[in-house]
Amino acid sequence: MKTPKILVLIICILLFQSCAKEVDFDQIDDASVETSYILTFVNTSFTAPEFLNDLNQEIEYTSDFVQTKVDDSSQDYLEKIELTAIIENSFSRNFIFGLQMFNAAGELIYTLEPVIQILPNSVETTILEIPKEDLHFLYEAEQFGFIFIMPPATNGDVVNAGTPGLLSIKSSLELFFNFREI
Known part of the structure; x- marks a missing residue:
């Protein structure tokens, strides 16, 4: 019966030695919490008539607007913004x-560069990052505009009300935060 008592004593000694190191509570000053939030931005579709005026003539562009104001209480912690667009x-x-x-x-206070080139009969996923020095525009903006420009056709094709096709976009914003002070 002496063997189990000695074994228990050895285990206790090892546990107390390994758990007796000092904890440096000053490290909490270096702590940070990194997180990201994904916001659905705009999901919309356009057909041929939306690229025509009242006289059924092509118009150069069509647009859509979202009216919103972003709360600026987290502005100091915002690290970057990525726009993802599936077109x-x-x-x-x-x-x-x-x-x-x-x-x-x-x-107009900000235009995201570069613009996204959309090829005919294609599906494109594009991720654009808003530069750090431009992040403040997110908090200053009260409207976000999405513009689709239709350059003139190089082959002479003209869009009319019966032209088949659909132009759709699904987009989101991902906001990356680093909360340095907990």
């Missing part, structure tokens, strides 16, 4: 997609 184009025409931000007066 499906079943038209036989090129398009250009752009994101713009407007202030409360409706004035």
Whole structure:
């Protein structure tokens, strides 16, 4: 019976020695919590008539707007923003997609560069990062504009009300935060 008592004593000694190191509570100053939030931005589709005016003539662009104001309480912790756009184009025409931000007066304050080139009959997934020095525009914006530009056809094709095709976008914003002070 002496063997189990000795074994228990050895295990206790090992446990107390391994758990007796000092804890450095000053490390808490270096702690940070990194997280990201994904916000569905815009999901919309356009057909041929939406690229025509009242006289059934091609218009250069069509747009959609989202009106929102982002709470700026977390502005100091925002590290970066990524726009993800999945664009499906079943038209036989090129398009250009752009994101713009407007202030409360409706004035353009920011245009995301580069614009996204959309090839005919394609599905494209594009991720664009808003530069760190431009992140403040997210908090200043009260409207977000999505613009689809239809450049003139190089082969002479003209869009009319019966032109088959659909241009759709599914987009999201991913906001990356680093909360340095807990």
